[in-house]
Amino acid sequence: MKRSMMATKLYVPAPRRGFVARPRLREKLRLGSDSGLTLVSAPAGFGKTALLADWLGDATVQERRVAWLSLDAGDGEPATFWSGVITSLQSAVPGVGSTALELIGSSPLATELVLTTLVNDLAAAPQDVWLVLDDYHTVDSQAVGTGLAYFLENLPPQVHVVVSTRSDPDLPLSRWRVRGELAEIRAADLRFTPDETAAYLNGVAGLDLAAEQVNTLDQRTEGWIAALQLAALSLRDREDAAAFIERFAGDHRYIVDYLVEEVLEHQPDAVRSFLLHTALLDRLTGPLCDAVTGRDDGGTMLLTLERANLFVVPLDDQREWYRYHHLFADVLRGRLLSEEPAQVPLLHRRASHWYESHGHVEDAVRHALAGQDFDRAAHLAELAVPMLRRSRQDAVLFGWLKALPDAAIRRSPLLNVFYGGMLMASGDLAGVEQRLDDADRALAEAQRPAAGAAAAGLEGAETQELQMLPATIAMYRASLAQARGDVAGTSAHARRALDMAGPDHHFARGAAAAFLGLAAWADGDVLGALETFTQAVASLRAAGNLLDELSSTVILADMWLAAGRPGEARRICGNALRQADARGDSMMRASAELQVALSEICRQAGDLSDANRHLETASAFVEKGPMTESRYRWFVASALVAQDEGPDLALSYLDQAAELFRPGFFPDVRPIPAIKARVWVRQGNLSEAASWARAAGLSVRDDASYMQEYSHLTLVRLLIAQQHAHPDTNAAAGAVDLLDRLLASATDSGRGGSVVEIRMLQALAHDVLGHRRQALEALGAAFAGSPEPDEYVRLFLDEGPPMIELLREAASEAMHDAPDTATHDAAAAAHAQRLLTLGAPSEPQPPRPAERPPSDVDPLSERELQVLRLLDSELSGPEIARALFISHNTVRTHTKHIFTKLGVTSRRAAVSRARDRGLM
Structure with missing residues (x-):
């Protein structure tokens, strides 16, 4: 099955025959070229789409590139929405957005990255580009709105967006309105003027009404175009036009109900039945209508409806695809539910079968869900899994999983597994385990005789995905054990997956071997991990x-x-x-x-x-x-x-x-809280670091464990710093014994990187305890213990002044030893001197030049001043980026420029210097 977008969603509607010319609205649209967004917002039936089609058909705008996207309820997921937008833009500007489209395959969707990449492509467009999002109100999604706001805030000047919608979108319209970045066409603009009403009724519709009758309809419809269209349709061939117009009253909803009843009652039974039974389709074509209605005249009927102006809109130049006017479709669906509720599920199921047979899996699933045929929807989703995984459309699958009843998912081993994957991505480990248990039960049921397989909805689904499912479940269990720190469990499940994977299932074998390698790594057996994980990578290569x-x-x-x-x-x-x-x-x-x-x-x-x-x-x-x-x-x-x-x-x-x-x-071998604790220690914030150690339950008496090694080495740094701060406490004494145990474990397991760091910390621990000779010996051993000592620079220099002092002594001592007795010391001295040269020059630094007077300082740009003001707040860098609607990387660049111009090296110093100079 293939995943594709209906080309008709990208069709720019042709100008409608008999459209009433509206130059005042064309001028408003023309002025929108000075704004990033033109909003066309009005209730149903105000002619929004027709206006845009007429404007875009104007010869004066032919040189512009136009991208059109007709939205519907199926576009509410961000991945689907932005796929449609990019595909639409590619129809106008070939090649644009290819990278962004590839990025959409990730789950969850990285919207801002996708849009940043897309905007960068659009910036190179040689001509004005107009993107029209028609019927945006059908996309009821906060996530889509957030992404659209980001996109609009960062548009290049030659790109313009038109949003046509029945209700105002959840966008920062007030801010854009104040900035002059928003052009608006509202219901008040779209209403027919009395002259336009007369032009429509007597010109386009050919009714030949008296001026008084035209005025009456204009006043009672308040220029609402859909009501006028319905009135004109009902007035056609009536002899009692005056009486009809006199009765024409009420609010919009009742007017529409009345007029549609008038229209439907005047249609032959065959037409009326066709209208009702096809109303649930977002797009209409003859064969699809035939499949849903059980008739064979779908194509002919659509042409008949178009000629009769029965609210059908062509979606292509070949007159193969149509849609109903949305207001008309809404009313038809309401009538169908009222008159034939039992038919609705059947009609949806017929539509689902047609879409499946024509390769449109997403529409097939959507109609199966709407028809409450949940087992079928689950079955279709199962068949689509290989395609969705290859194209990395996990978001689509997860959208289906959220729409399916839990019972339908639990009957499917495949869907249970991938639902578990969705839960793992969100951190719900308990939920993952339950889903894997359900998958095992459903798989056992599916492997029983044919009746059981049919009950599980897996008939005909003996794909490679299903064949590999036992190994896949075992791999997920290995991952779950890994996440919980259960090394033995990780290894056991990984071996089970490896045993169940067939000889040609390279991906499954590679993943299982990878988990075995990860388990060995978590256990501290780095050499064994390297051997096993290297084999895993080779299997992934064999799998392509x-x-x-x-x-x-x-x-x-x-x-x-x-x-x-x-x-x-x-x-x-x-x-x-x-x-x-x-x-x-x-x-x-x-x-x-x-x-x-x-x-x-x-x-x-x-x-x-x-x-x-x-x-x-x-x-x-x-x-x-x-x-x-x-x-x-x-x-x-x-x-x-x-x-x-x-x-x-x-x-x-x-x-x-x-x-x-x-x-x-x-394996979480380098926990983020421990990294933060190291920053605190380096900063001198020992109280925060001590609170972390207490919360982590760390002690110098703990057994040596690789998964705790990073935290233990952080604890050692804290104890050394505490000893420096309070020499009489003997805080670092216990650290020496802990380091000895950690060294023995690292040496036995071949963890050379750990050995270098542990010996370096031994040097600092002995030094703070006053054991200078032992400190220098440990430092020399740290240098000698690595086959690649030049690769370790920051490990030593990050320890600050105590390490600099040791390095200086190591460098100077070897200079006084005889060469024939101090080869080892000479090598250590050379390395110590190299580190000193890189990080701590021995010569005193010249005094900093006097600060330039403010008049001589490079001025800050307006954006840099905005960033500077937010630096004087509690906002983090990413939060500043979001506040200014720019990327975090851009904030970092502005911050570096600010530091350079103000001659500072920290955020706090920048704010202080700016206050001194009156910049805040």
């Missing part, structure tokens, strides 16, 4: 799953870092990045993840310039990217780089990371 293969390289690099081989981690990430970049946009997610990994490696090696460059490259995707397991890592890497700019910025990034983090597929 390049995206997952390249993304998994990031995890493999983490393992090499734990093994003390950052150079190897750098090499494999670089190779994978070149492959990803060679594939272009399709591998953008993997490319971004690899850039983040390389940023951390570069920072550790002391190359802050490259670290920032990698983060900058990745930011466009990761910062607003899909909610993947690794998205939070961009914020962690940014926090590590930002520590030198000030702890507040680093902590802000870590807060963002914590919001995004979801336990799941990877």
Whole structure:
């Protein structure tokens, strides 16, 4: 089954025959070219679509590129809505939005990233582009509205959006109105004037009414075009026109009810039946109408209705596809429910079967749901799973799952598993387990004799997805155990998945091997993890799953870092990045993840310039990217780089990371709260760090455990800092024994990276306790314990003045030793001197030049002043970005410019300096 968009949704309606010329409204639309948004807002039947069709058909606007999207209730999901918008724009500007369309496949949808990418493409459009969103009121979605507001705020000047809607959208219209960025056409504008009413009734409709009769209808309809159309239709061939007009009264709803009854009563039974039975279709074509009505005259009937002006609107130039006027369709549906309620489910089911047979799975599911044929809807969803997974349309599947009754999902092993995946993405681990249990039960039922399979709705669904389902369930259970920190459970479920996967099921085998590797990693067996996970990556390659293969390289690099081989981690990430970049946009997610990994490696090696460059490259995707397991890592890497700019910025990034983090597929070997505690220790905020240690239940008497190692090493840093702050407390004494136990565990398991860090902390712990000789020996062992000592720079320099003092002594002591007795010391001294050169020059720094007078300072731009004012608040960087409707990356750029112009290095200093200079 294929996923496709009905081309008729993109059809720009042709001007209607006999349309009453309305130059005053054309002028309003022309003035909209000075605004980003033109809002055409009025109740049903005020001629919004007809007006736009007439305006766009004007020869004076032919040079403009026009993209049209007719919206309906099925477009309420952001992924569907923005897919339609981009497809529509591509019909006007070929090639635009291809990257954005690929990004929509992620789940949950990263709307701002999609729109940022789309806006960047549109900025290069050589001509004015007009995007018309017709019937926007059918999209009742706050998520769509939020994305549309962001899109409109960032439009390039040559792009204009027209929104046609029955009710005002939930957009910041007041703000745009004040800025002069909004053009509006309201019901008061759209109402027919008396002259236009006369032109329509006597010109277009040909009724030849007296001026008094025209005025009466104009007053009683208040220029409402739909009511006038219905009145004209009812007046046709009437001999008692005056009496009819005299009775014509009441509010709009009753007028419409009365007139539609008049219209329907004057139609032959065959026409009336056709109208009612096809009213539930959003789009009409002959074969579809035949399938729903059980007749064979659908095409002929649609042409007849069009000629009779019975409220059908053609959707293409071939007159194959139509739709009813929305107001007319609403009334027809109401009549159908009133007169033939039992027919409604049957009609929806017939429509569902037709759409399925023609490859339109989403429409087929929608009508099955509307017809309350939930087992069929579930079955169709099952058949669509392979297609949706290949195209990464998880959001569509999750939308169906939310619409299906729970009982229908529980009968389907496939849907239970993927519902569990949706819950895991949201962090509901208990819900995941229940769904996997339901999947096991449903699968057992499906594997019974034919009656059981039919009851489960899986007849004919023996696809590879179903064949692989037992292994898939086991993999999800491994992931669940991983998220709960159950290493043994992770390994057991992964082995079970591996046993159940067939020899040709490379993806299943690769995923199972990956979990075995992750379990070994979580257990501290890094060498075993490397061997197993490398095999997993090879299986992904054999399965042809390049995206997952390249993304998994990031995890493999983490393992090499734990093994003390950052150079190897750098090499494999670089190779994978070149492959990803060679594939272009399709591998953008993997490319971004690899850039983040390389940023951390570069920072550790002391190359802050490259670290920032990698983060900058990745930011466009990761910062607003899909909610993947690794998205939070961009914020962690940014926090590590930002520590030198000030702890507040680093902590802000870590807060963002914590919001995004979801336990799941990877061992949490570097918990975000522990990273924050390290920032506090470096900042000197020992009380916050101590509160973290108490809340985490950490003690120097704890057993050595790899999953707790990062937290234990953070605790050691806290104890050393407390000892420096209060020398008489002997706070660091217990840290020495803990470090000895951690060192033994790391050495036995081949975790070379841990060995370097532990020995470095041993040096600091001995030093603060007054054991200078032991401190220097531990420092030398830290240098000697790594085959790649030059890759470890920030590990040492981040420890600040105590480490600088030790490095200076290590460098100077070796200079006084005889070369033949101090080879080891000489190597340590050389490395110490290199670190000092990189991070702490031995010569005193010259005094800073006197501050320039304010008149000599580079002026701040208006946007920089806006950012500066918000820096003087409690808002985080991402919150400032949202407040100003710009990207977080742009906020960072403005902040750097502000710091440079004011000659400061922190947010607080910038605000203070700005106050001194009268800029606030």
